[in-house]
Amino acid sequence: MALAGPSTSEFAIRLSSIDQLFWEFDAHPVAERTLSGDVRWYLLDEWERVRHAEPSALTIYAPEADRASTDEDAVRAAIWASLLKSSGPLRRIDPLSRQETVAAGIGVAVLLICVVASTAIDQATNNVFIQGLSQGILLVGWVALWRPAERLVVEVMPHVFNRRRFAEFADIDVRFSWV
Numbered sequence: 218m219a220l221a222g223p224s225t226s227e228f229a230i231r232l233s234s235i236d237q238l239f240w241e242f243d244a245h246p247v248a249e250r251t252l253s254g255d256v257r258w259y260l261l262d263e264w265e266r267v268r269h270a271e272p273s274a275l276t277i278y279a280p281e282a283d284r285a286s287t288d289e290d291a292v293r294a295a296i297w298a299s300l301l302k303s304s305g306p307l308r309r310i311d312p313l314s315r316q317e318t319v320a321a322g323i324g325v326a327v328l329l330i331c332v333v334a335s336t337a338i339d340q341a342t343n344n345v346f347i348q349g350l351s352q353g354i355l356l357v358g359w360v361a362l363w364r365p366a367e368r369l370v371v372e373v374m375p376h377v378f379n380r381r382r383f384a385e386f387a388d389i390d391v392r393f394s395w396v
Contacts, residue, residue: 228263228272228389230256235283235292247291251310252299261379264386274390281395293391304384307376324362331358
């Protein structure tokens, strides 16, 4: 007997465990957990593929072994809450961690210090070697902002364009198929 699987126009995800839906270290009750980034992006790509067929449900293919220990209503609530958050600003679904916030602040401070130092060196001399050193100092300041700039370009800006898509399926019916 063949395993049940998604059809070409079915909005579905196959898991080896229900826990794959959520962030690995999330200890909140299931209904309060957030979908992992990988799951959100997979669902967004799947929705883009099938949305013109107007699927009425998201089917979750999960192992039969998880059935007894899974609170389907709590999982549904977590999925709906995560998708609703995904249709809003990125900070609601993926806020900056403490480390990212501190790193951004340090990056801005380092950039400002490097701009001041570079400007002071440039104004102090016309020596080409020293001015090259000044430009190197300025480069260090920009590198200090690399990760915050990367997050802006790679995560925040695309999310602005994807929010509407997440909103399209944020309240979709969630069904389970235990295989």
